[in-house]
Amino acid sequence: MTSILTSTFKNLSTTSKWALRFSIRPLSCSSQLQAAPAVQTKSKKTLAKPNVKNIVVVEGVRIPFLLSGTLYKDLMPHDLARAALSGLLHRTNVPKDVVDYIIFGTVIQEVKTSNVAREAALGAGFSDKTPAHTVTMACISSNQAMTTAAGLIASGQCDVVVAGGVELMSDVPIRHSRKMRKMMLDLNKAKSLGQRLSLLSQFRLNFLSPELPAVAEFSTNETMGHSADRLAAAFAVSRLEQDEYALRSHSLAKKAQDEGHLSDIVPFKVPGKDTVTKDNGIRPSSLEQMAKLKPAFIKPYGTVTAANSSFLTDGASAMLIMSEDKALAMGYKPKAYLRDFIYVSQDPKDQLLLGPTYATPKVLEKAGLTMNDIDAFEFHEAFSGQILANFKAMDSDWFAQNYMGRKIKVGSPPLEKFNVWGGSLSLGHPFGATGCRLVMAAANRLRKDGGQYALVAACAAGGQGHAMIVEAYPK
């Protein structure tokens, strides 16, 4: 920081009149932006509001995201959450008794640990005096955990909250059929042998067919991939465009991994197996290879394939959130502010994955920002087709006017600022844990590349969506 200041003075010393004026600006400006000649003027210097507590992210970590069925496959969800929590403890050295509350997001629940936040916290060595609860909101579950934490802090109920999320797709609850369950429950209540035998006599072989969970909407019974394919078609997104976007995601993730940008990862020594240090789903391929794949959902002519969709992932993330005062009092150097956020929802059939389109203009309006003010975009990539459809929707006046009740479009994000360290398509998408990854990527990108504001947005099952502004913490 000081070096930047001095260099600025050196360069501009000849025109001292300008020097004074400019000398103020670099305080909130990063070195890179300074180097660029066309520096954008932020419409707002900060989103701090009078009489509202500033909420900061002190640190956020995640264990490597792995393809489901790989190294985490024998663990339970709370094991992954525990690893993320331990990593956070290790990295921040936060005294356990300072933590007021713990919130975790998850989607497919392991019934044995339905409050996975509590089980993981106990196992990770947090104080047994720290209460914990679990939230669920499909793919924005950990976003909900973070914003719940923000709410607790803003309202003065807590000062220090750990928020996170976990998903283990290697193991999902597969249940007995309803008929079988009913018989088993009735058997429990049957008193005499006669009653038991008469119950057993009702048994039919089809009772044994299991109930499998599906990534399908309960309301429409449509799987998400199917909906994504229809969405892509509705916005006329071609297969090639989708493959290109997926390839971009993988290439950028690989680059970020190689260059060591994914610093939110904490290594995880899997019991009985190796220590995992890297995400294992990043696989840059070629367009030719990708073009060979058959459509996965709408056969035989659909456009969504395994290669341009996010894959089933195991993983967990955790984040230490505090009021700014508390963080500073404890001597922390926060990474970012959590600012305005919004949740939206729309038709779960035809607009299932358009959450970012709806949430973006609203959160920008709320914060008093424009698209130009955003230096880093971190959007959840459920499917290539979904991201590209959202771009088109955001760039369409017709859509804004006819479906969103807005006068003009918000505009689609510039790609050079968009998910430049990869996204859910390449890094993986453990449903409950992705939100924290998005926020940490946004915070780390602002720190690394400079810039003031990042926009995080995601879609979720149920036709819901979320967006949040992350503001860089002054260095």
Place this chain on the structure above:
Amino acid sequence: MVASRAIGSLSRFSAFRILRSRGEPAFVFSFLARTHINYGVKGDVAVIRINSPDSKVNTLTKEAHTEFVEVLNEVWASDQIRSAVLISSKPGCFIAGADINMLASCTTPQEATRISQEAQRIFEKLEKSPKPIVAAISGSCLGGGLELAIACQYRIATKDRKTVLGVPEVLLGILPGAGGTQRLPKMVGVPAAFDMMLTGRNIRADRAKKMGLVDQLVEPLGPGIKSPEERTIEYLEEIAVTFAKGLADKKISPKRSKGLMEKLTSYAMTIPFVRQQIYKTVEEKVRTQTKGLYPAPLKIIDVVKTGLEQGSDAGYLAESQKFGELAVTRESKALMGLYSGQVLCKKNKFGVPQKNVQHLAVLGAGLMGAGIAQVSVDKGMKTLLKDTTVAGLGRGQQQVFKGLNDKVKKKALTSFERDSIFSNLIGQLDYQGFEKADMVIEAVFEDLSVKHKVLKEVEAVTPEHCVFASNTSALPINQIAAVSKRPEKVIGMHYFSPVDKMQLLEIITTDKTSKDTTASAVAVGLKQGKVIIVVKDGPGFYTTRCLAPMMSEVIRILQEGVDPKKLDTLTTGFGFPVGAATLADEVGVDVAQHVAEDLGKAFGERFGGGSVDLLKQMVSKGFLGRKSGKGFYVYQEGSKKKSLNSDMDSILASLKLPAKPEVSSEEDIQYRVVTRFVNEAVLCLQEGILATPAEGDIGAVFGLGFPPCLGGPFRFVDLYGAQKVVDRLRKYEAVYGNQFTPCQLLLDHANSSNKKFYQ
């Protein structure tokens, strides 16, 4: 359009985009603009668009045929074109069928045969097309539309509720005359083809795919760069073009791989004995169901048989000839008349109401009230259902839920849709929320003082603009309106039980009812999916008034010693879907008694005949019909079988009348029942209760089950001959007196042979 897509919002991708060498060629429209059918060329695929001018639906008219042939010839002649897609420009309709007016105007069988042969010729050329043609189907694909589609090499359909395929010709008394009887059995197998052609049922796209009627399904799209409807049809076209190319390049085979069951069935069909057995079974079934009253189904079987046994040349010939014969039968005229009447009664002649009814309230959660609520929530109307007791309300709510849940079981609804529809229903015991009601339909007990009480209560809590509709089957509306502060807002809405199954709604206006109130009631009825007749107020309105003399005659016939089973056979044998005695049980003996007494008072001796005492005694013994388990028949829960109620014997014996041999032949009994009905219907037109004969026919057929093959009382007089009807009436008048005196209008028609109800 294509250009804008290429340089659209994703141009930012340039870094990752491989330059597309395959630039899509621009869409070229042919220069000669035609009225019905046009085409353009996409690459090497011709996209043929059907768009009947000034109409919501596409129909196959003579001009459309001519243009279609021209377009096909150009497609075949062009070197640039290698395949074609056939698609409609109208989102909700592929082709709804042949133009009915074209058929209805045929006077000789030869004329109709020529129409059939012309269509056969075009579709044969289509079938033998050297360039593959893909039918891209979105919306209704019926009759000639489906026959055209199955002559194409490949079919792709949109998988939505609007897309239905079927050959409903049998419902119009004719047969699929454009090759359908020959191609369908080959395509879906003989049993399925018979089912389609003999029932005329609509088949949804997903089912059609399973049957092999279509080759691919396209998912309907939501909003995107365009409205869902527009984009879906565009998407369908894109997919169809891909498949057309694939077929031309021989990358896709038009042959479908058959399942094991299908293979077995088609193998079985190669055995002559099996085929004969199938013909026999189907024929027997048709004979028992139609009782020989409908010629079309048997001819369909005959034509299919000819094609299968004697080859397709003989088959096509038989098809066109039988088509010609059927097109000029009385039955087809009657059925086509009903069809156009139905179309007429699905329109609101009274204009758009000033206020759209969004909040509806129904009073009384009985069978009728709950039924009305069900058909209303079904269409998205917020409906308050009010009753006086928790038990009564609960029964009504359960009825609505069951009605919806049955649809889930039939897969017509998803359980989620059921829940969200059911949430439109609010059950309550008080008048809360009535201050927002735009319309209140009462379905409380049929008693004038009860009706007056609720009318006053309702008017005290509802806004000025609220319409008060009374669902009564016989109480005059002006009597109900007598205590109203706003008589211009009072109207009658007579629903038929069971409300969710019976299509008819009879709307009754008084002298004071305003036009806007009528428009509002019709709009609500149309929303509920009803076929609507609007009649003037008077005792029994139209439907009940026609039913009463008929029922009176039925009772007399029973008193004369004909047993109920025999009577049922005679009436169903004439074409009534439900026998006369069974009808009384279904309607409810107490209701029948009520009506008979009320109308007896209003019309005097003319409505006499049978003795009301019969009904009275039945009611006093608790024989109320199906609802009490006993009436003329004994009903058992869960069993469809019914046996005669032996306890009726003593009642019938005590009221026995001597039968008059000169008017008691089977035919006479049938005509005694029917002519009283017809005479009363014509009288309603004469008195101005009915506005048009078409409404009279629709009301009689859809509300009372008047034989559809006769087309309704007015069509019956036209086709049977007014003079003959009068002769019959005179014959019975001589025995029974003024109950059979023909009305003046009927006499006018009898006296002048060129007077017809339908010109």
